[in-house]
Amino acid sequence: MNFDDAAEVASYDARQGGDPAEDRGLLEGLGLGVDEAMADIGCGTGMLVVEAAKLCREAHAVDISTEMLGVTLARAKAQNLTNVVPHRAGFLSYELPDSSLDLITSKFALHHLPDLWKGVALARLHRTLKPGGRLFLRDVVFSCDPAEIPTVSEEWIAWMSANTGYSRAEVAQHIRDEHSTFSWIMAGLIERAGFRINHAEYSMRIYADYIAEKT
Template sequence: MQDWFYDDLRQVGLDFEDEGEVETYDVRQGGSAAKDAMLLERLGVGPGTAMADIGCGTGIMACQAAAMGAQVQAVDVSKTMLRAVERRTRDSGVALGLQHAGFLTFEASGLDLVTSKFALHHLPDFWKAAALVRIHDALKPGGRLYIEDVVFNCAPTAIAETVEAWIDYMTAQTGYTREDVACHVRDEHSTFGWVLERLITEAGFTLLRASYEEPVYATYLAERPA
């Protein structure tokens, strides 16, 4: 590894090696196996689908995909999160692979699908680009990438009011505090939608869909050209 390479195993923002953070993560994030099942069905996941879920958290998505017959690699930089995934696999009776790795260090090839929910923002934009190239190369031709993330869809001139509106939403609707959200904005690397769209296409993907939800959420579906 070159001496200039980014360490994608380090924690950025909230410390997800902390047991308390992990225990409350699904409630705060609104995690749902039923919602993930519907999403995976729309993405065409079924028996034999080879996929990786990068930034898998406690493994709701990964375990649901495995239950649908997919061959899944669950990838996360937090060992505490991966222990939660192991518990979930035992409870649900599914099998999947675990990788203590990030976007820049995961190992996979010949994938049909890569999913990532609320994780890519842990990388600065330069390294998002490098990560997207690695994902592109890990997919089969025709393979797809699905991303959900915190993405600013406002003009740069509207940053202050957008951030304050998001803080108000998060403190009213989730278990996150003002300091939690401020930490995200200050210390993590959420970017603008127009930046992320360009990063995706510059990595070699065809962007099939980009959808934005106020105040700062986005979903993307992209494909490695056949």
């Protein structure tokens, strides 16, 4: 997907199945407070980061796509929010001070990096969080044996084709060209970066949610 193409960005929310109420519930469950600062890395059209801005002091919207950031800022403006701070950057290029954030979230973005650079990115996230700061990570993570990948991939392609706007070819391209990894590798990278994983949840042998804390 070309995230700088206006037409594709316009269809992003529908295809991703975003829900502001679900995002708000997630953020409240993560304990985001009124005096805290957070960042959403790979913020997309800003659904989550705008909900965060309603709950906290400062919300940083980080994305490499100018088009995505434009939609994010328009969403914030429409809701009279002035505490959303845009950054045209990614995991490896954003510039925020060390120990400056209470919470970092990222949904379906880290898989764009190979495992080597996932490790570097997670170390940067760790530095950016305050001691005790929280990380929420949701991504495509295979929680199956390597031998099961063909079967699990076909099941995922069928599910995505039936339940989202993504075609079989698009999902197959993700599996072929993106850098989704295995659950034991992802958990190891998170812990190696200095986090303690407080919660890990896997679904469909494809998706994973991690809640981790900077120790």
